[in-house]
Amino acid sequence: MNASMLEAKNLTVESRLADGRRLPVLSGISFALEAGKVLGLVGESGAGKSMIGRTIAQLLPPGFSVTAGSLSFAGRDLVRMGAQARRQLLGREIAFIPQEPLGALNPVMTIGAQFGEHLSRLGIRAEKRRRDEAQVLLEAVHLPRAVQLLRQYPHELSGGMCQRVLIAMAFASRPKLVIADEPTTALDATIQARIIGLMGEMRDAYGAALVFITHDLRLAAKFCDEVMVLYAGRAVEKGETRDLLSAPLHPYTRCLQLAVPSLSALDRDLFTLPGEMPGLARLAGLHGCRFARRCPNVGEICRNEEPKLSPVAPKREAACFRTEMTLDIKVPNQGIPAQPKLASPLLLVEALEKRYRSRRGLLACTELAAVDGVSFTVSENEFVGVVGESGSGKSTLAKLIIGLETPSSGRIELGGHDASDRSENARRRRLESAQMVFQDPQSALNPRRRVASIVTQVLEAAAPRLPASARQLRAEELLAEVGLSAELGARYPSQLSGGQKQRVNIARALCATPKLLIADEIVSGLDVSVQAQLIALLRRLRRELSFALLLISHDLAVVRKLCERVLVMWRGKIVEQGVTAEVFARPRHPYTRELIAAVPGE
């Protein structure tokens, strides 16, 4: 057995509050990572997985500190190391691949200049040698035209290209350890697969150990040798990837796994894990197992005693008293989804086009078609998915239908009325039959309004003289519909979690009881358990309120789960459309095939 490259023993990180109280952020984390291996840290946001990466880099936020245990890199203690010695290590022997590739590159310097600066720090002084080296490294990450690329600025490259540049830079120093913190979360699925493949290649070429932080179990399954699942600052399960994911021992891992939608498992419903992970402040007063409140297998002992992470099988550790019951967790049957009324078309889009003009220089003008001759229909109570990578015109299509953008040509008919009529009356009529749920709940909810006022905004516009009590009543009704307690109505959006915000977002759109809901990426960027909750919510609301949904998403599995029909968009055109199951099982267009191949775990 090799000596471990990175080893944590009982690592504990605490946050000190203003009043002197200490809250555990990470407690008793132990792992050992050998050279050439990949360790996956998996968990929902707030589980503490990024905190481990930050501890290694010693980039803990103010007030956070390591209070017990040790963390060593190739035999050297990282926690008690001096700042000078650590600087020698970071960026040389330990490299990082960040989450937001565009944010990590300096926008005013060319790729070449940034690469050169990094290489000169590594001790390559001669200008020409640095250029040659950079070229070799960029070619190793399969970037074409490396020479030209070095003269370009970050904004001229796509997100995937920037991430490749950063991977090339990370491996420039032949590091022994690479920390990748959600390196593909900000990227499209098609690029995601290539980036993961590339990181695997680089690992093989340089023999580095990799710590891969992700919230996506499917990605971890594809890429990691070993996986550690974290929950509320504790490791709940650890083991070799194949064993762990084929037969999870901790209920949390099992629930996460069942909550992930899949392209192939057709008739399986998603498991919806109730509630949310306890926040930092609530952890301190918690007794027993931290997962007990949400665990389907919870027993008496779980509420009183905290299970330790202990070996249960060869190379398997789990922190649960009742591991033998874990595999019995099954998805409850959620009923048959409502059937669409295919006879009556609700939305009719014909030869829709949207062109943007971009100025280049004084006279030259190029036209770009964001949406290029799109035609389709959506029937009443039908769920239709629109898939495609970013830049394919999905979001523009949504804005055209709802009327936030004006089409260049073509026809949109909504509930029998021509939607291109720009008059105020036509606008109101359109908004009564169609509503939109925005992608980013952070930006879609006015931070200065209370939740109750946000969800009933429609009433404010339609009936300004409505008494406050009637409005409050409707707010409570709507909150109950989306599964939120009435007391949340008095809060501000900043006091809600990501999943709660998205529910408020949906509740607002439902207030006018629209016939068509247009949802732009409403479940992407959320944790799998929250995502499963929202999918279940949409299916329930469809039964109760009966509306049609146009779901825009880059996540094929989510579309597969929710929608009867799917439109595949590529460069502004619909290249394929049909019944979801058929399109995904027998894709005809090469682009659809590429999209499906990129979905991890299939």
Next chain:
Amino acid sequence: MRKRPMRKELSFLRSGRVTAGAILVGIVLICALFAPLLAPHDPQEQNLITTLTPPAWSTGGDPTYLLGTDSLGRDVLSRLLYGARVAMTVAVAASLGAMLIGATLAHLAGYFGGKVDWVIGRAVDVWMSFPPVVLSLVLMTGLGAGISSVILAIVLVDWTRFCRVLRAEVLVTRRQDYVAAARLVGFSHWRTLTREILPATMPLLITLFSIEMGIAVIVEAILSFVGMSVGANQSAWGQMIADARQTIYESGWNLVLPMLAIFVTVLGFNLLGDGLRRTLDPRLAQAREL
């Protein structure tokens, strides 16, 4: 869990600025409002026997004239108190006017964009290309001296400041999805502007207003210094400084006191503005909630 914990020193400092500024401004405001009650003498009453009396605490001082008298034997304290009236009237009226014009145009430009934005933007550009001092002097010559002319001149020169700064803020808010969402639930443009955008720009508006009041006090002092503000039968701080120039070697106090009054007032407004910016800034406010 990644949020920074609030530092205690900072929150103290933040509220400290607002209180300090509010106290200074409050004192000046009380002086202005109650000048007839507080002033021991008529500010215009000349007493040619007791000219250039030093303040009461220095040698040769007269306790009836607490801060001494000027070259015409008028009581300096009373003149300062009445001067505060002029300063505060100008500060409030001029800032309010500049804010109304600037903020309205800024919201229209930032919200509607396109041609509206272009027209307003160019108007601001042209307006700002005149040197402000020259513009105000030209305006004053055209409008004639007097306090209402001073107010009008400040409004006409300074609305561009509100317009420029606020337009950028409106643009940022306009891009938020919640503004689009408000339109989608059927809000009219007017309702979207007043209910969704204005609350977001309000903190900046208040801050700019407070700073503008400080600027208005200075401009009024400059204009009254060159004799273009209030007439000789009223007292203003700039006028007092102008008068005191002749006797600067005999009585420095006459020069220093009105300057001190201007200094304290402007400092108060600036502290208040800065403090309000810090407390009302949504980014900082959000950090405080956690």
